[in-house]
Amino acid sequence: MPVSKIQIIKQGSLTLDAFEHPSPSLIAMKYLSGIGGSSTVTYVESDLKILVDTGFEFEMDHGQDNIARNKKLLIQALEAHSLTPQDIDILFITHWHADHFMNYDLFSESKIIMGEPAVKRHHLEFSEVRDGDTIANGVQVLFTPGHTQDHASLLLSTKPMRYNQRIQQGGIITGVGEKKVVIAGDAIISPNYYVLNKIWNHNSDFHSESLAKQSVEKICEIADFIIPGHGGMFENIRKE
Numbered sequence: 001m002p003v004s005k006i007q008i009i010k011q012g013s014l015t016l017d018a019f020e021h022p023s024p025s026l027i028a029m030k031y032l033s034g035i036g037g038s039s040t041v042t043y044v045e046s047d048l049k050i051l052v053d054t055g056f057e058f059e060m061d062h063g064q065d066n067i068a069r070n071k072k073l074l075i076q077a078l079e080a081h082s083l084t085p086q087d088i089d090i091l092f093i094t095h096w097h098a099d100h101f102m103n104y105d106l107f108s109e110s111k112i113i114m115g116e117p118a119v120k121r122h123h124l125e126f127s128e129v130r131d132g133d134t135i136a137n138g139v140q141v142l143f144t145p146g147h148t149q150d151h152a153s154l155l156l157s158t159k160p161m162r163y164n165q166r167i168q169q170g171g172i173i174t175g176v177g178e179k180k181v182v183i184a185g186d187a188i189i190s191p192n193y194y195v196l197n198k199i200w201n202h203n204s205d206f207h208s209e210s211l212a213k214q215s216v217e218k219i220c221e222i223a224d225f226i227i228p229g230h231g232g233m234f235e236n237i238r239k240e
Contacts, residue, residue: 002046002137002138002157002158002159002178002180003044003046003047003137003138003139003156003157003158003159004045004046004158004159004161005043005044005045005046005234006042006043006044006156006181006227007042007043007044007045007081007166008040008041008042008043008227008232008233009041009042009043009055009074009077009078009080009081009083010040010041010055010073010077011034011040011231011232012037012038012039012040012041012055012076012099012228012230012231013035013037013038013057013230014035014037014189014190014230014231015027015030015035015036015037015210016202017062017190017192018190018192018193018195018196018198019192019196022202026100031058036057036058037057037058037059037099037230038055038056038057038059038099038230039053039054039055039056039094039099039100039185039186039229039230040053040055040227040228040229040230040231040232041053041054041055041074041077042135042183042227043081043083044139044154044156044183046136046137046138046139046228047136047137047188048089048090048135048136048137048139049083049087049088049089049090050088050090050092050135050136051088051090051091051092051107051110052091052092052093052094052141052154052183052185053092053093053094053100053101053185053229054074054091054093054100054101054102054103054106055070055073055074055077055099055106056070056098056099056100056101056102056103056105057069057070057073057099058210059097059098059102059192060098061177062098066186067087067102070102070103071103071106074103074106075106077203078120084189084232085106085107085108085109085110086109088107088109088110089110089111089136090110090111090113090135090136091104091107091110091111091112091113092111092113092114092135092154093112093113093114093118093126094152094153094154094183094185094186094187094229095114095118095147095148095150095151095152095185095186096114096121096122096124096148096150097148097203100185100186100229103205105161111127112126112127113118113127113128113129113135114126114127114128114129114152115125115129115130115131115141115150115151115152116128116129116130117149117150118148118150118151118152119234121149121150129141129152129153129238130143131143135154138156138157138159139154139155139156139157140154140155140157141153141154141155142154142182142218142219143206143216144153144184144187144216144218144219145208145211145212145215146183146187146199146207146208146209146210146211146213146214147185147186147187147189147199147200147203147204147206147207147212147215148172148186148203148205148207148210149205149207149208151185151186151215152185153183153184153185153187153215153219154182154183155180155182155222155223156180156181156182156183157178157180158176158178158179158180158181159177159178160176160177160178161176161177161178161179162174162175162176163176179224179225180222180223180224180225180229181223181225181226181227181233182219182222182223182225182227183223183227184219184223184226184228184229185228185229186200186228186229186230187212187215187216187219187229188216188219188226188228188229189228189229189230189231190228190230190231191228191231191232191234192231193228194216194226194228194234199213199228201214211220219236219240220236220239221239222239223236223239224236224239
């Protein structure tokens with residue numbers, strides 16, 4: 001059975017957009033306005049229930065107040081979609097950056113999965129997967145190095161989907177069909193970086209510009225839609 005449901009649980013934000021120049025005052029202004037640079041959290045359902053990344057805000061602040069606040073925000077976001085951490089069979093973490101993995105301890109009953117290179121490099125007690133592995137029906141691991149040396153994304157193959165909209169006169173059903181969706185993590189960090197053909201290279205462990213561009217091309221060759229590491233789903237206009 002292919003993927004039957006894709007839901008953005010919590011849409012991530014970005015402290016430095018593709019058209020902005022980095023500066024302390026810019027980041028400070030973003031923080032003051034409540035933009036903490038969290039990752040997008042995506043729920044996927046096929047034969048298993050999967051959550052991708054954990055949406056931690058203000059990743060440099062590891063104080064107990066911020067940690068508690070982040071746990072509360074994620075639990076509330078799940079509850080808004082009638083979910084709890086205990087409902088999640090698999091937590092998939094795209095890469096070992098705090099905005100993508102902190103909060104993982106909420107999922108003590110879930111199987112936590114990362115790419116094999118990341119698990120080994122960071123000495124993690126998580127389940128390892130390799131490029132091309134299937135972790136659930138219609139859900140395949142896609143290694144996308146560059147942003148980090150061991151970054152991984154997910155390729156989703158959906159069943160024929162449709163959208164129902166209730167209106168006063170009755171309802172509207174829109175056919176969507178079968179789609180390929182890539183949950184890209186920070187391989188494609190936001191819609192603006194994608195449109196402007198830029199790579200986020202501001203992290204201290206940035207690995208390779210050439211590999212990062214190859215990973216973008218790999219995603220763009222197969223995806224009908226992309227869910228970036230920070231932002232909402234968008235159509236892949238580069239796919240031929």
